[in-house]
Amino acid sequence: MTGRRLPGPHRGTGPTHEIPRSPASDVLFPAGLWAEAVYSRRAIPATLAEGHAAPGRNEAEIDPFPRGSRFPLMPPPLHLPPPPEFPADPADPSDPAVVSALLHYSYGLLQHDLTPGGWPLHRAVASARCRYPSELTLVTPTGALRFDPLHHQLMFLPSSVTGIQCAESESASRFVVITSRFARTARLYGDYAPRLCAQEAGMLLGAVHLVASALGLRTRPGQDRRTLNDLCAPWLPTAGEHPMGYLELERSTSSGGPVDACPQRPAGQAWPPPDLASVLRARHSGATLFDPEPASAARELTGDLEAALAAAPFSDFSCHLLARSITNLAPGHYIHSEGRLRQVGEGDPLASLERIGQSEGRVSMNFRSTVCVAYLAVRRGTAVARYGDDAFRRLHLGAGAAAHLICVVAARHGLAARVHNGFDAATAERLLGLIPDEETVIFQVAVGAARPSASFRLPVVF
Ligand SMILES: Cc1cc2nc3c(=O)[nH]c(=O)nc-3n(C[C@H](O)[C@H](O)[C@H](O)COP(=O)(O)O)c2cc1C
Structure with missing residues (x-):
């Protein structure tokens, strides 16, 4: 292995076979959600039909975007040509042009709907009533950067600064981390929100993975809870935002497990599609x-x-x-x-x-x-x-x-x-x-x- 890993996450631990049980207050997805949300939708408040806030929820619960130094991203390209079938080298996840295209086409603002009374802002991924509870954060060896799709900018999360020198970080992997602010969706959907937020986090992970393959990035998707928590620990607020998933963007050809590099295409089919x-x-x-x-x-x-x-x-x-x-x-x-x-x-x-x-x-x-x-x-x-x-x-x-x-x-x-x-x-x-x-x-x-x-x-x- 030549690529240095980021500090923190426990690598290669694989899935744990213990049934994780945490204190009730910590349980994001209590067992009852399967019955309440997946089977019956009972948790959706009746007020939703009239477009009113769910009982007990108000705007104040929707925490504002965190403050920090902002960096404009390069304009994203208008077209994404397909990556070569047998690339000599994977794309570089620290290349500013690659980062801009990856974030924009995964979760960026792509359409503005001018219909009066409609939902005006539409992003690359669907979201129930356009609440967009998910957040995308790029975790690099030197710190974590939050994507702001509305301004096409990155924002440095100050608590995440690691002090790692540039040369040291050259060959390390980057991670795209998905977190979710349940309150944004709960304002309308009440206790049904965790179900929608879990669905949307998955859809966003699919989006990042798809655009990363189109850009020729070498990726390793992960579901491991401990790795996810370790990635988020330095910068995640203690309340209101929940770790959901991550995708590792490899910088070197070395591997600590299966890597998706230019996924195999069934004969005659172009996926990801050209452009x-x-x-x-x-x-x-x-x-x-x-x-x-x-x-x-x-x-x-x-x-x-x-x-x-x-x-x-x-x-x-x-x-x-x-x-x-x-x-x-x-x-x-x-x-x-x-x-x-x-x-x-x-x-x-x-x-x-x-x-x-x-x-x-x-x-x-x-x-x-x-x-x-x-x-x-x-x-x-x-x-x-x-x-x-x-x-x-x-x-x-x-x-x-x-x-x-x-x-x-x-x-x-x-x-x-x-x-x-x-x-x-x-x-x-x-x-x-x-x-x-x-x-x-x-x-x-x-x-x-x-x-x-x-x-x-x-x-x-x-
Ligand atoms: C997880 C999820 C659940 C959804 N559930 C419903 C639903 O039950 N009924 C419905 O009419 N639309 C539903 N939608 C559709 C969204 O309201 C729609 O994606 C949103 O208006 C954004 O539109 P766009 O994808 O064209 O940008 C759902 C979307 C998501 C992502």
């Missing part, structure tokens, strides 16, 4: 009510899905695709495994979609004109036995990353993708044939052609 930047600028979740225009997707959509999911940062999920309207693909139930979509059920899945996609006794969107709907399932039973309360974070991280990739595949084909929590997990388990008491669905992503709407979104260029 990922344009695809990400086109990504969107559709109108307030997901009511797409009837349309068929090109068959290449399934090839892209296979390639994207095969290159996902984690593999602890399975993807069930209920396909309705894809050219030259028989409607039916498909499961993604080993980089391929395998058909396991025939016929139009509309009836199943309308039974699964229920929220408060109503069908939650217009499934009749969707192209397809993806359900991401996880092995909850095994994960809880192994990781205890931390299973919630870990599983949402893996499935969330895959959910973002599905959104990007849809965007590549000119379609909208809607992450929608209006589904009945128990019905999904039954109709998708999941293993009872073991597997459950934690993401529903509907894909369709958005109708022209009153909203008017402008691209944001820094």
